[in-house]
Amino acid sequence: MTGHARRLLLIEDDAAFARTLARSFERRGYAVDTVPGQEELQALLATGCTHTHAVVDLKLAGGSSGLACVKMLHEHAPDMVIVVLTGYASIATAVEAIKLGARHYLAKPSNTDDIEAAFERAGGDTDVALGQRQSSIKTLEWEHIHEALAAxxxxxxxxxxxLGMHRRTLARKLEKRRVK
Known part of the structure; x- marks a missing residue:
């Protein structure tokens, strides 16, 4: 894969989605490597390979967090452009992803155009529209749950x-909000 100026590392446990996304980026001139989780990422980084870009799914198989992968990638290559892609978006995880070294945080569904645009945006946007509605109680509950999950x-x-609740109660709440 030498000769490619843009090398993308895709960390995604959904094999079908990973293949589709990888093919789309390859058509755009990226050399793409895909790993399904944190252990495979550690093994790949140990080989000394370098990437210019990464797309990291927030929630990986086995309940592991993509945030740990973001931290690992940023420590390995501080100049790598990292975008977190998730079906479980929350303010808490967005803030943590940026603190750990991600450039942007996108909620699913996002396509290759959205991800590539996020790669290009280096700074924030002061003209982003501010929400007109206050958050609902259900949204606040979901964000509190997600903050506890991330912690x-x-x-x-x-x-x-x-959270002071039974594990099965939390699991039921998570199933109701499942986006993936």
Missing amino acids: ADFNISEAARQ
């Missing part, structure tokens, strides 16, 4: 303990 590294039992 517990997506361990449902630990998050339930932090």
Whole structure:
């Protein structure tokens, strides 16, 4: 894969989505490597390979967090342009992703155009429209739950303990909001 100026690392546990996204980026001139999770990412980084861009799914198989992958990537290559892509968007995880080194955070569904545009945007946008509505109680609850999940590294039992609720209750709430 030498000779490519743009090397993309895709961290996505949904194999069909990963293949589709990889093909789309390859048609745009990227050399693409795909790994399904954190362990495979560690093994790939240990080989010394370098990438210019990365797309990281927030929620990976086995309940592991893409935030750990963002941190690992940023420590490995601080200049890498990292975009987090998720069906489980929340303010808490967006803030943490940016703090850990991601350039942007996109909610699914997002396509290759959206992701490539996020790669290009280096700064914030002061003209972004401010929401006219206050957050609903359900939205605030979801963000609080997601904040606890992120703090517990997506361990449902630990998050339930932090929230003071039964693990099965939390699991049911998460199933209702499933976006993926």
